[in-house]
Amino acid sequence: GESIQIFAEIENCSSRMVVPKAAIYQTQAFYAKGKMKEVKQLVANLRGESLSSGKTDTWNGKLLKIPPVSPSILDCSIIRVEYSLMVYVDIPGAMDLFLNLPLVIGTIPLHPFGSRTSSVSSQCSMNMNWLGLSLRERPEAPPSYAEVVTEEQRRNNLAPVSACDDFERALQGPLFAYIQEFRFLP
Numbered sequence: 199g200e201s202i203q204i205f206a207e208i209e210n211c212s213s214r215m216v217v218p219k220a221a222i223y224q225t226q227a228f229y230a231k232g233k234m235k236e237v238k239q240l241v242a243n244l245r246g247e248s249l250s251s252g253k254t255d256t257w258n259g260k261l262l263k264i265p266p267v268s269p270s271i272l273d274c275s276i277i278r279v280e281y282s283l284m285v286y287v288d289i290p291g292a293m294d295l296f297l298n299l300p301l302v303i304g305t306i307p308l309h310p311f312g313s314r315t316s317s318v319s320s321q322c323s324m325n326m327n328w329l330g331l332s333l334r335e336r337p338e339a340p341p342s343y344a345e346v347v348t349e350e351q352r353r354n355n356l357a358p359v360s361a362c363d364d365f366e367r368a369l370q371g372p373l374f375a376y377i378q379e380f381r382f383l384p
Contacts (some may be wrong), residue, residue, distance in 0.1 A: 218257070220243065228277055282299060284302055
């Protein structure tokens, strides 16, 4: 979860009590057979302090946290998922003043995990000691066939040549074995 910093100055020049607010809305549009269905829902919101007549409030980077949501889908012909950031002043009994800004939500965080400015890192205090683990030595290759199976066992388990020929004829072709090679990468 990233956060959006909101910078705003709200001055109440009316005679009514007003409330500054911010919200993220998700709009889903579905297209099929020449028809369209649209669903709009609130994803996150933020409420400022009520302002009486003549008062001023300043938002200096007030944080609105983006919850885990699906990313924006803007290039599909049958479904569209859009987000918008609305910063507005709620004025009871009158039309609200608002600023509606398009918002694109992706799957890759703007700030990498663990950076100083990441909202995730400031809220996460889990133990990360496991990141420093390393292998002390290279793992050994598996033993060869000759090391595992003795010559006597190998001879006892061999089928007579005529039995192999009969089996290959039944398959209408030769019988091949695929043996995977084990190698260490540099």
